[in-house]
Amino acid sequence: MGCKSLISTNIPRSLRELYIFEDFSTLLHPELPAKRANPSLGEALSKSTRLLKNLSAAFLVDAEHFFADFWPIKQYDPNTVPWENL
Numbered sequence: 001m002g003c004k005s006l007i008s009t010n011i012p013r014s015l016r017e018l019y020i021f022e023d024f025s026t027l028l029h030p031e032l033p034a035k036r037a038n039p040s041l042g043e044a045l046s047k048s049t050r051l052l053k054n055l056s057a058a059f060l061v062d063a064e065h066f067f068a069d070f071w072p073i074k075q076y077d078p079n080t081v082p083w084e085n086l
Contacts, residue, residue, distance in 0.1 A: 007044040017054040024059065037062035043069070 011018070026034060041057070042065025049055050057066075 007041065007048055009048075011048050013051060016052055018049060018052055019054070019056045020060055021056070021058045022060050037065060039065040042066040 024034075026032070038060055039062070042061040042063075045055065045057055045061055046066045046069060
């Protein structure tokens, strides 16, 4: 199961904090290319974590992907769960 499907379907509604951190160093792994943000993970986190009070996804998600559903500004959708803690 990929991280996108895990995040999209398995975050409990009672969860209030989620911290995801991936450490990567080109000094330790010079043969590997530099890590890049994961667009699909950013979108999945954006949709499934709106009830959280704290979210940290360091080095895994770019804000551009996380906020993609809101830019450019879209029509109001009553089915969209807002971020009350943003």
